[in-house]
Amino acid sequence: MTPKRITPSIKKDVVNPTDYNRYEHRWSCDECTHFDHKGACTLGYPSAPHRLEQQTKDYLMSGRIAFCRFHEID
Numbered sequence: 001m002t003p004k005r006i007t008p009s010i011k012k013d014v015v016n017p018t019d020y021n022r023y024e025h026r027w028s029c030d031e032c033t034h035f036d037h038k039g040a041c042t043l044g045y046p047s048a049p050h051r052l053e054q055q056t057k058d059y060l061m062s063g064r065i066a067f068c069r070f071h072e073i074d
């Protein structure tokens with residue numbers, strides 16, 4: 001029997017370096033309407049991969065970022 005492959009459950013998208021440097025970063029939980037003052041997502045999604053600090057770290061390490069498809073800004 002083939003052992004189960006271990007893969008990341010959250011897909012990260014490639015971000016063009018020019019775009020990364022050109023635009024303000026408003027795609028993290030820290031900027032989202034659904035992010036509460038306790039540091040959690042009010043919709044119940046895991047916020048850790050979508051926090052600005054983690055996204056910055058991911059981008060600098062791999063050129064990829066985990067974007068949340070439910071992100072909203074008022």
Ligand code: SF4
Pocket residue numbers: 027028029032033034035036040041042043044045046047050068069070071072
């Ligand atoms: S909806 Fe997505 S971006 Fe917004 S707080 Fe929840 S996990 Fe973060």
